Amino acid sequence: MIILIGSNKGGSGKTTIACNLAVALAKNGNDVCLVDADRQGSAAKWHQEREAGEITPSITLVQKYDNLTKTMQSLDDKFSHIIVDVAGRNSREMITAATVADMIIAPHQCSQLDLDTLGELQEQIIRVMDLNPDLKVFIYQTMASTNVQVIENERQDFKAYVAEFPEFKALQSSGRYRKIYRDVMSDGLSVLETSNKQAIDEVTALYGEIFSHG
Known part of the structure; x- marks a missing residue:
């Protein structure tokens, strides 16, 4: 997949x-490959720290840019799961990977600047689906507020906006704005390898929901 x-x-x-999904897959016994297709190389840096710390389970990482189609097809023959991390823009890497992907997880904050990009994403997905009609696209609310007074309204606003785009489905799970997510990345870790139950529950919920659709 x-x-x-x-x-x-x-x-x-x-x-x-x-990175958190890659660790979740590996911890559940899956043979996973993380593909860093963003020239900033953040996933590769995370992986380097993980390797240096000899943290298990180990994750296979591949760096690849430009046209990803053949690389994705080749990796799909070798690994049960491939997680592809692309840059936050309309990139060649994103479009070519989408033509062979089973699923897109598109993270967005509940902000107008983030949600305004869904129209552009919709146009891309419509064209990609001419080549990959079985592609599933899920919108994941990320960096959601931890303020109990605004959580429900923010969530309803997010779901209502995503519902305007029939090509997309809003995931029920969401990730909140927690410092632990940033802290563990520099150590090559996932929040699943910490004692932060709230963050663990968020990643576990995302993992469970994604693979219930798989």
Whole structure:
């Protein structure tokens, strides 16, 4: 299964989600490959720290740019799951990976700047689906508020906006704005390898929901 973590908005937590999902898959006994297709190389840096710390389970990482189609097809023959992390923009890497992906997870904050990019993403997905009609696209609310007074309204606003786009489905799970997500990345870790129950529950919920659709 090829899962593309991508959107047209930077700063939405794509690399964090990709790395946490890769660890979740590995911890559940899956043979997973993490593909860093963002020239900033954040996933590769995370992986380097993980390797240096000899942290298990180990994750296979591949760096690849430009046209990803043949690389994705080749990796799909070798690994049960491929997680692809692309840059936060309309990139060649995102489009070519989408043509062979089983699923796109598009992280967005509940902000107008983030949600305004869904129209552009919709146009891309319509064209990609001419080549990959079975592609599933899920919108994941990321960096959601932890303020109990605004959580429900923010969530309803997010779901209502996503519902305007028939090509997309809003995931029920969401990730909140927690410092732990940033802290563990520099150590090559996932929040699943910490004692932070709230963050663990968020990643576990995302993992469970994604693979119930798989």
